[in-house]
Amino acid sequence: MIRRFDYGAPLPTEALVVDVPLSTDALHPFAVSTSEKSVTFTRKLGKDDLIFGLGETVRGINKRGHIYRSWNTDEFSHHENKESLYASHNFLIFYDGEKAFGVFFDDPGEMIFDLGYTSADTATITSVNGDLRVVVIEEDSLSGIVAAFRQLIGPCYIPPKWAFGYIQSRWGYAADKEVRTIVKEHRDRHIPLDGVCLDIDYMVDYKDFSWNQESFPDLKQLCSDMKEENIRLIPIIDAGIKQQEGYEVCDEGLQNGYFCTYEDGTPFVGAVWPGRSYFPDFFQPEVRQWFGKKYHGLMDQGIEGFWNDMNEPALFYSEKGIVEARQELTRLMDMNLGLDAFFHLKDVLMGMQNKREDYESFYHQFAGQTVRHDRVHNLYGGFMTRAAHEGLTSYNPEKRHLIFSRASHIGAHRWGGVWQGDNTSWWSHILMNLKMLPSLNMCGFLYTGADLGGFSGNTTEDLLLRWLQLGVFTPLMRNHSALHTRDQEIYRFGMQEDMKNILTVRYALLPYLYSEFMKCALTGGSMFRPLSFDYPHDPACLRIEDQVMLGKECMIAPVYEQNARGRNVYLPEDMLLVRFRSAEDYCLIPMEKGRHWIDLDLNEMPLFIRKGCIIPLSHGGEWVEQVDFTNLTLLGWVEKDAAYQLYNDDGYTTKPVLTDGLTAITLEVKDGKGVAVGNGLRVDGGKVIIA
Ligand code: GLC
Numbered sequence: 009m010i011r012r013f014d015y016g017a018p019l020p021t022e023a024l025v026v027d028v029p030l031s032t033d034a035l036h037p038f039a040v041s042t043s044e045k046s047v048t049f050t051r052k053l054g055k056d057d058l059i060f061g062l063g064e065t066v067r068g069i070n071k072r073g074h075i076y077r078s079w080n081t082d083e084f085s086h087h088e089n090k091e092s093l094y095a096s097h098n099f100l101i102f103y104d105g106e107k108a109f110g111v112f113f114d115d116p117g118e119m120i121f122d123l124g125y126t127s128a129d130t131a132t133i134t135s136v137n138g139d140l141r142v143v144v145i146e147e148d149s150l151s152g153i154v155a156a157f158r159q160l161i162g163p164c165y166i167p168p169k170w171a172f173g174y175i176q177s178r179w180g181y182a183a184d185k186e187v188r189t190i191v192k193e194h195r196d197r198h199i200p201l202d203g204v205c206l207d208i209d210y211m212v213d214y215k216d217f218s219w220n221q222e223s224f225p226d227l228k229q230l231c232s233d234m235k236e237e238n239i240r241l242i243p244i245i246d247a248g249i250k251q252q253e254g255y256e257v258c259d260e261g262l263q264n265g266y267f268c269t270y271e272d273g274t275p276f277v278g279a280v281w282p283g284r285s286y287f288p289d290f291f292q293p294e295v296r297q298w299f300g301k302k303y304h305g306l307m308d309q310g311i312e313g314f315w316n317d318m319n320e321p322a323l324f325y326s327e328k329g330i331v332e333a334r335q336e337l338t339r340l341m342d343m344n345l346g347l348d349a350f351f352h353l354k355d356v357l358m359g360m361q362n363k364r365e366d367y368e369s370f371y372h373q374f375a376g377q378t379v380r381h382d383r384v385h386n387l388y389g390g391f392m393t394r395a396a397h398e399g400l401t402s403y404n405p406e407k408r409h410l411i412f413s414r415a416s417h418i419g420a421h422r423w424g425g426v427w428q429g430d431n432t433s434w435w436s437h438i439l440m441n442l443k444m445l446p447s448l449n450m451c452g453f454l455y456t457g458a459d460l461g462g463f464s465g466n467t468t469e470d471l472l473l474r475w476l477q478l479g480v481f482t483p484l485m486r487n488h489s490a491l492h493t494r495d496q497e498i499y500r501f502g503m504q505e506d507m508k509n510i511l512t513v514r515y516a517l518l519p520y521l522y523s524e525f526m527k528c529a530l531t532g533g534s535m536f537r538p539l540s541f542d543y544p545h546d547p548a549c550l551r552i553e554d555q556v557m558l559g560k561e562c563m564i565a566p567v568y569e570q571n572a573r574g575r576n577v578y579l580p581e582d583m584l585l586v587r588f589r590s591a592e593d594y595c596l597i598p599m600e601k602g603r604h605w606i607d608l609d610l611n612e613m614p615l616f617i618r619k620g621c622i623i624p625l626s627h628g629g630e631w632v633e634q635v636d637f638t639n640l641t642l643l644g645w646v647e648k649d650a651a652y653q654l655y656n657d658d659g660y661t662t663k664p665v666l667t668d669g670l671t672a673i674t675l676e677v678k679d680g681k682g683v684a685v686g687n688g689l690r691v692d693g694g695k696v697i698i699a
Contacts, residue, residue, distance in 0.1 A: 009146045010156065011035070015047045016139035020375045021387060023114050023419035025162035028143055037102070037109055037144060038133070047140065049133040057104045058550060059123050059131065060150070060538060063097025063451040064416070064428060066090050069443050069538045069553050071100070075125040079118045080386050080415045082322030082362055084430045084464060086440060094320055094429045095416040096386035097451040101153055102131075103540070105550065108146075110153040112160075112418065115140035116384040137383055150541045151534070154450050158532030162422045164454045165397070166529050167483075168408040169659025170240060171313065171455070172522055173202025173632040174511055176497055177242075177488035182209040183223035184230050191239050193499045199508045200515050200630045203410075204234070205315065205488065206243040214282035215250045216257060217302045219243075219309075231310025238631035240312050242410060245303070247319040247392055248285030251277060257302060261286055266295045268370045268381065276370035278323040279330075287321055290391035291374045291384065299392075300399020307403050313410025315427070316396055319389035320415045325360040328369065333360050389415020390423070397423035406661055412484060418451050425455030425484055433462025433493070438475050438568035439554060445482065446541075446556050449534035454525060457484030466494040469501040470570060470610055476507055477613035478566040480514040481558055483525050483535070506611035509590035513613065515628035516591035519637045523624075523655040524559035535559060543580040552578060561621035561644075561652070567608055574607040582619035584645035587612050591628040598645050617643060622650045622677055632659075642675060650677045 011031035038049035053059075059071045066088055067074050078096035086093065098113040100121070113119055118136040126132065143160065147153045158164075176194065181187055187204055194201040212218040219227055234241055249257050249267070261267050267275040267286040275286050289295050303314060325333070336356045343349055370381045381388075393413040400409040412425035420426075428444055431437045441458035448456050460479040461472040467489065479485045489496040498507040514521075528535045537557040539549035555565040555577060565577045585597040589611055598619075606614055617623055622644030629635040637656050644650055652675045 011144045013142045018141040021116050026160045045138045047135045047138040051131045061100035063448050064095040072124045076121040080320040094414045099451050110145040112143040116387045155532045164421050164529045167410050170202050170632045171410040175203040175486040177205030179207040179491040200511045202631050203240045227309040242313040247321045248280035250282035251284040278326045291372045296395035299395040303399045316413040319392045326366040329360045386417045390417045390420030393424040421452030428458040430463045433465040433467040445536040446538050449536050455483045457482035459488040461496045469503045476510045512591035512628045513588045518635045519624045526655045563616040583616040586615045619645045622652045646677050
């Protein structure tokens with residue numbers, strides 16, 4: 009059952025693609041109270057209640073016990089006590105071990121989710137602006153709730169198949185030559201690779217849609233040479249447009265009134281990488297069309313994918329903020345700074361960035377209304393991705409494109425993927441990124457992954473190796489690091505052979521991973537799920553935070569501690585452990601339901617396959633197109649018969665996905681022998697083991 013409740017004057021966020029009629033009954037899972045402006049939803053929590061959801065946030069899969077704030081923030085430090093990251097995913101599931109319901113707060117402004125933080129037995133959820141739509145979903149199962157929700161918010165964005173390959177990225181790749189060297193180092197060593205990201209260094213003065221003609225003298229040639237090597241370049245595009253006369257994007261934006269404005273209608277100015285910048289008003293369809301078309305210039309050079317950044321939007325400072333800070337500094341200059349004055353000085357300087365007052369000082373034209381930014385803050389990044397998606401689609405409507413964003417909200421999953429932001433080279437962040445996966449999937453974001461190896465700080469080779477062992481399973485598999493940190497490309501490390509071997513596992517598993525991704529994208533399923541979703545009546549599964557289900561057939565349990573040579577794993581049923589060293593080198597160990605210690609050397613990673621299921625394994629490749637989806641080995645612990653639905657398509661056109669569906673081939677094991685049912689697929693079922 010799905011019910012909708014409205015409060016205040018909800019704005020048309022377009023998060024829902026289905027018209028849910030307003031509920032006429034008074035049944036509400038929360039006690040609702042309104043103050044002058046805000047609306048608060050309160051619910052008592054039973055001792056053992058769990059709360060799932062909220063997408064991209066710190067802490068657990070079970071969100072209970074902390075306070076979260078939906079307010080998209082350029083947050084470079086993902087500590088446990090952070091309330092906001094780059095995204096606002098206001099969908100939660102409350103589960104008491106028996107019954108569950110899902111709830112979506114369709115509110116584009118600030119929301120506070122106090123989930124047993126102020127008082128351990130109470131969830132208090134506040135909409136600061138009080139204009140929102142609340143949708144409550146009741147279904148028989150946890151996965152059923154997610155599926156129903158996903159029907160309401162529309163299908164997930166689908167990237168091209170090459171985007172499932174390994175991508176190398178770093179803030180600092182500043183020239184054509186450097187890109188060529190990176191690719192050569194990978195190819196010479198046979199380290200699989202499908203893409204290289206270009207960070208802000210490729211631009212001129214951080215101006216969107218420009219590229220430095222000195223360091224990239226012939227971008228078209230570079231793209232075409234890279235394509236020969238089966239590599240795609242993926243440039244970054246930021247939200248802020250440099251304020252500079254003569255810069256086409258700036259001039260056009262000003263002439264046409266495409267930028268966000270102050271109350272008096274003059275364009276708002278905030279600073280980001282290029283210094284003083286303007287911010288396109290992505291809520292206006294005309295602005296989206298204009299901005300989206302700007303991507304075409306780079307596409308004309310041969311670019312097929314982009315990442316959108318700084319689109320919370322991040323603000324280093326505003327005109328007003330810097331004037332005020334200067335005045336305050338002048339006042340403090342001659343003072344002997346004691347405790348309070350010193351901390352005040354620090355606050356003045358630090359407080360210039362992403363300042364609340366600045367977000368309250370500019371306006372949008374939103375669905376025919378002039379709306380102050382803070383009311384729709386959390387939609388801004390998603391609508392930038394929408395502009396890109398619409399622009400890329402209009403370039404070639406037949407072809408899929410790669411686009412992933414930093415900021416997002418529920419609804420933006422229809423227009424692009426997301427990466428998990430600026431993590432740090434810490435062991436704890438492997439676990440944090442693992443926990444985000446099921447939560448992001450619930451909210452519709454399937455194409456996602458973390459900066460492998462960690463963005464800030466210096467990685468260590470064992471950390472990168474273990475992080476890659478998680479990245480093997482995430483649709484977006486990208487190694488990315490910050491400027492001035494230790495070099496993080498695989499070939500920089502003594503353990504490069506082990507890292508390469510782990511990448512071969514990714515490419516070997518591609519038929520399975522792609523297939524599961526597509527099935528979930530098309531049916532509203534989650535590729536990653538908490539164990540409790542699949543085993544709701546197994547109390548041991550309810551609170552497991554470091555293992556997640558992958559696809560219908562598998563469970564993953566990565567190692568995330570330094571110097572560990574294995575880990576404890578709980579198997580909710582009999583499973584086949586596949587201990588991979590590489591695509592070719594793995595062993596199969598049938599294991600019984602229960603708790604186990606699994607030995608895992610640094611170069612070994614586990615995958616667990618449910619007993620009675622089979623998954624396909626290819627022979628891998630050095631790039632996605634090399635992977636043969638028809639010559640497969642089946643892995644599984646099968647008593648007698650088993651089947652797997654392998655979905656495949658050309659991976660590049662939008663049509664097969666949108667109209668005809670995908671090609672489905674059933675891989676079967678009959679009496680322990682692998683056979684393929686379908687068009688011309690050959691399977692050597694050699695690896696099927698019979699109990
Ligand atoms: C932001 C992004 C990061 C990027 C950097 C420079 O911090 O999150 O990925 O490398 O900006 O563009």
